[in-house]
Amino acid sequence: MHPPHAPAPAAAAPARPLVSFLRFAALGGTTGILSSLAVPLLATVVPWAAANAIVTAVTTVLSTELHARITFTTGRSVRPHEHAHSAATATAAYLATSIATWILHLLHPAASTFTEQTVYLTASALTGIARFLLLRHRTFATRPSGITGPAAHRTPAPAAAAARPLNARIGHDTAGPRLPPRRSAALPFPAISSTPTALPAGRAPPFFSRGDSSARRRVNPPITVNLERSTSARPHAVPAGGGPLQAHPLVVLEPVNQARGPTMCDRSRVTVGVLGSYGGRNVGDEAILTAMLDRIRAGRPDARVVVFSRRPEHSRRIHPDVEAVGWEGVCREQISEHLRRLTVLVLGGGGILYDTEARRYLRLARTAQHLGVPVFTYAVGAGPLTDEADCTWIRATLSEAAEVTVRDEESKLVLEEAGLSRPVTVTADPALLLEPGGSGARLLRAEAVPRGPLLVGMSVREPGRAAEHLDEEGYHQLLAGVGDFLVHRLGARIVFVPMERDDIRHAHAVVSHMADADHCTVLHGDYGPQQVLDITAQLDLAIGMRLHFLIFAALAGIPLLPLPYAGKVFDFAQQIGAPALRGVVRETAGLLLAEVDRLWDERLARTAHMAARTAAMRTRSAQTADRLLAYLDRTAPAPSTGAATRTGPGAGPAATAAAPATG
Incomplete structure (x- = not known):
């Protein structure tokens, strides 16, 4: 048996402009921050413009519903034509932000993530103000009669209905017109149930949760919400007929925050990536890698090494105790999975920074930096560098490197002429640390x-x-x-x-x-x-x-x-x-x-x-390894048993390098 109906109260008064704007800014800022995080992550697998479009479409539907209910207090779900109006304003915002980021990339091809986000958020803020004005005065504008939307023709509901919670009024009514049952709102959480279930204090329904390495689907338990409508019910009849709505599980696609780099579990062991012209069957390059690996093993035996190789099978044969990963012809998404595991990426050594070739190595190093992995430049050789595209990559990547060391004075001069203004340390070729044997x-x-x-x-x-x-x-x-x-x-x-x-x-x-x-x-x-x-x-x-x-x-x-x-x-x-x-x-x-x-x-x-x-050059060559090991000790301290093996530059493995080799 149902209680008698009461006349419906007057329509909800629209919020004041300042209050509406604050609500709009709060909701828009929240979705904007989520968008700014999601766009660069999605851009690792699809073009930037496509990533922007996908994220904009999802957040537009969500924010339109929230603005209708909270910002402009319509007290109802969004109608199709209102979704269309909102989508049109979102499309204009999408074009504005895309054009802004396109201009940025045109002017600065190697712009940092911080610069990209600054331009993106600034453009989003300006288009957000324009959207607020359009949504308030056009899409969700209040009619002169005080009734919101095209519902003025509907039959008023009995007064008793307004005195009860909205979820209690969703059912069979004996009075009023018979309308097919429908959901009361398209909220970003599950549908309303007739049995209210309270959430824990201070807790809100989870929308997103961060994954460790890749997106995955997670099914949440049903969530029910009790919406009270004591004084702000709609001025038309509540739908009659049908039982209580059934709650459905919420399916959430977790976004991946790729800029976070390795998880804490991945960082439990130091992982050093090495990128150079390795695997190309050049004895000189392999000599550099051999000397570098010897120094890393001696100074940080706890470290794991990943070599980015042109021919991984060749590198595994020469260095069977390291992990070799191919990087030429590999897409950004796939190589990023290996980069995220790194504590540091070592760029070098060897002569890899020259026209048309430098950009290939620096593109991968720049990807590591965008993922939060520091880059250490290890006694590289540079020159000739006359192509402006390569010089741009040099300035953008090496300016943000943890440290830049080169193997000779000429390489330092070449980098300076390319526009690099940060300090550059001259050491010597890493292969000078090898010792002749008896074979x-x-x-x-x-x-x-x-x-x-x-x-x-x-x-x-x-x-x-x-x-x-x-x-x-x-x-x-x-x-x-x-x-x-x-x-x-x-x-x-x-x-x-x-x-x-x-x-x-x-x-x-x-x-x-x-x-x-x-x-x-x-x-x-x-x-x-x-x-x-x-x-x-x-x-x-x-x-x-x-x-x-x-x-x-x-x-x-x-x-x-x-x-x-x-x-x-x-x-x-x-x-x-x-x-x-x-x-x-x-x-x-x-x-x-x-x-x-x-x-x-x-x-x-x-x-x-x-x-x-030669002995003096060997000492300078050892300084490169000492600088790398000191950097690792600062950022990822070794276990106490291994940290005591070196007490400063030149100690431990570097000390042996000061003596001249004998043949």
């Missing part, structure tokens, strides 16, 4: 290199800048003349040491032009950096173009003659006091042979001088 003689025997004669190692590659005025055949003939001179002058055997697989082709081309080709051996083994260093230690003289072949010769303590093909080789020659030729040209072939002859005659004095300078 060289065995490896040479396996290559059928006879014992007895003097061994002169040569490292050749494509001509490049070393012989830019020569055709390739003329370049090979010139080096063949050097080889024949060494055979006749010293009775030596020439051993060609390839540092890349393509070096083998150039070595055979040189041998084909030699008169004494039978005194030559081209190594064909697939050697790692330690094996090539051990082979180099068995030589009596080294002449070459590859930087790390010359570094190996310096570590082995043998006289060397660089044939510079790039600034890095010339700079290294100057630092160790070796002859620094300005290139290889046919007109100066006699000077080249004279320099080879002088080097052999002065080998003892030059070797002693070079050993002292």
